Amino acid sequence: MQKEKLLMTPGPTMLPPEVLEVMRRQIIHHRTADFEKTWDELHENLKCVFKTKQHVMTMASSGTGAMEAAVVNLFSPGDKVLAVSIGAFGDRFADIASTFGLEVIKLSVEWGKSVNIRDIREILADDINKEIKGILITHNETSTGVSNDIEAVAALTKDTERLLAVDAISSMGGLEFKMDEWGVDCVVTGSQKALMAPPGLSFIALSEKGWSACEKSKMPRFYWDLRKYRKGLEKISENPPYTPAITAVLAQAEALKLMLEEGLDNVYARHKKFALAVQKGIKALGLELFPDEEVSSYIVTAVKAPEGVEIGKVIKMLNNRFDIMIAGGQKHLKGKIFRIGHCGYVNEFDIIKTFAALEQSLAAAGFAFEQGAGVKAVQAALF
Amino acid sequence: MQKEKLLMTPGPTMLPPEVLEVMRRQIIHHRTADFEKTWDELHENLKCVFKTKQHVMTMASSGTGAMEAAVVNLFSPGDKVLAVSIGAFGDRFADIASTFGLEVIKLSVEWGKSVNIRDIREILADDINKEIKGILITHNETSTGVSNDIEAVAALTKDTERLLAVDAISSMGGLEFKMDEWGVDCVVTGSQKALMAPPGLSFIALSEKGWSACEKSKMPRFYWDLRKYRKGLEKISENPPYTPAITAVLAQAEALKLMLEEGLDNVYARHKKFALAVQKGIKALGLELFPDEEVSSYIVTAVKAPEGVEIGKVIKMLNNRFDIMIAGGQKHLKGKIFRIGHCGYVNEFDIIKTFAALEQSLAAAGFAFEQGAGVKAVQAALF
Numbered sequence: 001m002q003k004e005k006l007l008m009t010p011g012p013t014m015l016p017p018e019v020l021e022v023m024r025r026q027i028i029h030h031r032t033a034d035f036e037k038t039w040d041e042l043h044e045n046l047k048c049v050f051k052t053k054q055h056v057m058t059m060a061s062s063g064t065g066a067m068e069a070a071v072v073n074l075f076s077p078g079d080k081v082l083a084v085s086i087g088a089f090g091d092r093f094a095d096i097a098s099t100f101g102l103e104v105i106k107l108s109v110e111w112g113k114s115v116n117i118r119d120i121r122e123i124l125a126d127d128i129n130k131e132i133k134g135i136l137i138t139h140n141e142t143s144t145g146v147s148n149d150i151e152a153v154a155a156l157t158k159d160t161e162r163l164l165a166v167d168a169i170s171s172m173g174g175l176e177f178k179m180d181e182w183g184v185d186c187v188v189t190g191s192q193k194a195l196m197a198p199p200g201l202s203f204i205a206l207s208e209k210g211w212s213a214c215e216k217s218k219m220p221r222f223y224w225d226l227r228k229y230r231k232g233l234e235k236i237s238e239n240p241p242y243t244p245a246i247t248a249v250l251a252q253a254e255a256l257k258l259m260l261e262e263g264l265d266n267v268y269a270r271h272k273k274f275a276l277a278v279q280k281g282i283k284a285l286g287l288e289l290f291p292d293e294e295v296s297s298y299i300v301t302a303v304k305a306p307e308g309v310e311i312g313k314v315i316k317m318l319n320n321r322f323d324i325m326i327a328g329g330q331k332h333l334k335g336k337i338f339r340i341g342h343c344g345y346v347n348e349f350d351i352i353k354t355f356a357a358l359e360q361s362l363a364a365a366g367f368a369f370e371q372g373a374g375v376k377a378v379q380a381a382l383f
Numbered sequence: 384m385q386k387e388k389l390l391m392t393p394g395p396t397m398l399p400p401e402v403l404e405v406m407r408r409q410i411i412h413h414r415t416a417d418f419e420k421t422w423d424e425l426h427e428n429l430k431c432v433f434k435t436k437q438h439v440m441t442m443a444s445s446g447t448g449a450m451e452a453a454v455v456n457l458f459s460p461g462d463k464v465l466a467v468s469i470g471a472f473g474d475r476f477a478d479i480a481s482t483f484g485l486e487v488i489k490l491s492v493e494w495g496k497s498v499n500i501r502d503i504r505e506i507l508a509d510d511i512n513k514e515i516k517g518i519l520i521t522h523n524e525t526s527t528g529v530s531n532d533i534e535a536v537a538a539l540t541k542d543t544e545r546l547l548a549v550d551a552i553s554s555m556g557g558l559e560f561k562m563d564e565w566g567v568d569c570v571v572t573g574s575q576k577a578l579m580a581p582p583g584l585s586f587i588a589l590s591e592k593g594w595s596a597c598e599k600s601k602m603p604r605f606y607w608d609l610r611k612y613r614k615g616l617e618k619i620s621e622n623p624p625y626t627p628a629i630t631a632v633l634a635q636a637e638a639l640k641l642m643l644e645e646g647l648d649n650v651y652a653r654h655k656k657f658a659l660a661v662q663k664g665i666k667a668l669g670l671e672l673f674p675d676e677e678v679s680s681y682i683v684t685a686v687k688a689p690e691g692v693e694i695g696k697v698i699k700m701l702n703n704r705f706d707i708m709i710a711g712g713q714k715h716l717k718g719k720i721f722r723i724g725h726c727g728y729v730n731e732f733d734i735i736k737t738f739a740a741l742e743q744s745l746a747a748a749g750f751a752f753e754q755g756a757g758v759k760a761v762q763a764a765l766f
Contacts, residue, residue, distance in 0.1 A: 005409070012410050012412060012413065024404070025403070027396070029388075060444050060445045061444050062627070064624075064625045068605050068606045096605045099603050099605045190626070192626060200627075222479045222483070244583075245583025246581060246582050247581040248581075248583055325412055
């Protein structure tokens with residue numbers, strides 16, 4: 001008796017039925033009062049999620065597109081930036097900056113750890129002539145299952161000339177983010193993770209300092225020119241500037257409504273509870289977390305593959321036999337870790353089901369443990 | 384008795400029920416055999432529509448994003464290009480090129496006319512030192528309802544070093560396009576017009592000459608770097624490079640299947656028949672086409688607003704009272720023309736219905752004509 005495939009991956013994540021219901025509706029035109037009403041609601045609700053008074057702009061692109069938009073709107077060729085990388089997506093942010101001619105000082109942290117704030121502080125302190133114009137950093141690194149403390153990083157740039165740009169693609173909506181209070185200058189995210197909408201939309205917001213950098217930037221930009229998107233939101237010019245991904249926009253508006261109905265604090269508490277339950281279940285099976293426990297992500301849990309077990313086979317069995325998708329490791333972590341996503345539209349029973357299937361698959365792969373121990377631990381933690 | 388709003392606009396266009404059925408399905412992961420099967424089918428079918436042996440690449444963006452991709456992949460800052468503009472979208476292509484530091488020679492044609500091939504030939508002939516590296520041109524200009532003869536333009540660049548980049552956003556799938564035979568070096572299009580899918584995807588293909596220019600280009604590019612998308616299609620690296628707009632991709636794959644089932648020649652014949660019927664209906668009402676008749680688009684028909692009639696009111700009445708959306712004029716044509724789209728998922732009765740509503744709305748706005756004459760003319764032309 002096959003049921004719907006359960007995605008326990010760190011994005012794309014599953015869509016609530018209310019969102020799917022919106023997706024099946026006939027297309028409407030974007031230059032209409034109906035669309036604009038939903039568009040305006042979406043943008044008000046995005047401000048709640050970002051915790052900002054600034055405009056949050058919607059673009060048709062993957063999250064990577066918004067990371068490029070951050071780089072080309074905030075900086076000019078030749079500018080020096082500090083790119084903090086704790087994994088594959090931190091590397092990507094640094095690559096984008098190099099591609100557009102920035103001088104990148106890269107602070108590469110061992111995979112599985114979060115950045116040590118002291119290391120950033122020291123680099124900034126050594127930069128006596130204030131040549132470093134800004135910091136690029138990932139909030140939640142899905143490749144390693146680690147979150148950085150953005151509030152602490154922002155404290156180093158807040159009352160300075162330096163800009164802080166944060167890739168919050170996998171965290172926004174799952175981890176609390178206080179853009180204005182923390183003093184973050186640029187935040188980017190995407191629709192397909194904790195925001196419970198289909199992939200294809202990215203969102204970006206700039207602080208006042210960010211906008212002033214945007215005006216001064218000498219980087220050529222057209223599609224990513226945030227000034228055009230802002231003019232649209234301020235009803236100065238056509239809103240939005242290019243044909244938006246209409247269906248995805250309506251779906252995202254619906255998903256945000258659901259999140260606000262649940263209450264953002266409850267959403268964050270749910271993500272934390274699920275993550276801690278997964279950590280307990282992992283330990284009960286005699287497995288080890290890949291990251292340092294205190295920085296292990298509430299979005300996705302990365303687990304070391306046990307010695308002598310071909311973890312690829314376990315992941316495949318979960319997928320092919322039990323219709324549950326979890327993720328393997330990326331780059332040099334392939335075959336060495338597996339990752340369980342628990343963000344967005346996930347409930348307690350999804351976690352329990354995943355552990356039951358994980359136990360069956362680990363046993364089939366020859367791993368020795370007390371059957372039921374994982375399920376018991378997560379159940380106890382969840383209820 | 385209200386029925387579904389009928390979009391007779393030049394994009395976004397309506398979605399067939401088969402496409403909507405795909406949209407309502409739960410999200411699937413993009414790194415799966417299921418998704419890759421559909422992804423590969425989509426890309427084979429796109430080659431049929433583009434009539435090319437080259438890879439057609441899919442990006443998550445509006446059509447404008449793909450226009451930017453064309454510019455940054457084919458050229459380097461300082462390169463001289465000829466931008467042919469016959470309306471708002473031709474202007475946009477020229478603006479993008481200027482933004483990225485190209486030296487743009489702009490050939491602006493009076494709105495309502497297509498480019499005169501002799502004018503292009505003369506400019507190229509005067510360019511004795513071959514400083515003009517390429518031509519940017521719109522295939523179908525929705526702002527004016529005019530199509531350019533791309534085959535004739537391509538004949539001027541085909542066996543030369545010069546590149547031809549064509550914005551086929553509103554034409555691809557509605558007007559025949561023979562990329563390889565004509566010798567076009569770069570073609571871009573979008574999902575939301577004749578291709579009958581929701582907005583949010585763009586497609587781009589390069590000729591061998593285009594690829595060789597892409598390798599030589601000194602323009603910084605990351606999200607638009609077509610080499611990454613090609614590597615994905617050639618299974619050299621991750622396919623696709625960034626999270627694709629999964630639902631839109633599946634929807635587009637379904638829509639292309641429908642088009643190929645109908646047969647592309649039949650699809651083109653349908654667009655032509657509907658356009659000629661609309662032209663007859665317009666004349667039967669005593670109205671005038673805005674463009675020169677011989678270049679009037681098969682995608683969208685632009686019509687001069689009759690003297691003394693407030694055309695904005697007519698468009699509003701069609702929309703509010705009859706639930707049929709047609710478009711007004713853009714920029715300086717606002718209030719001076721109206722535009723009836725007839726591309727993508729449109730049938731004979733949509734045209735008849737539109738004319739019945741147009742007659743009622745024109746009469747209410749005080750325009751004098753023989754009631755029923757428009758409907759009679761389109762019916763005769765359609766059946």
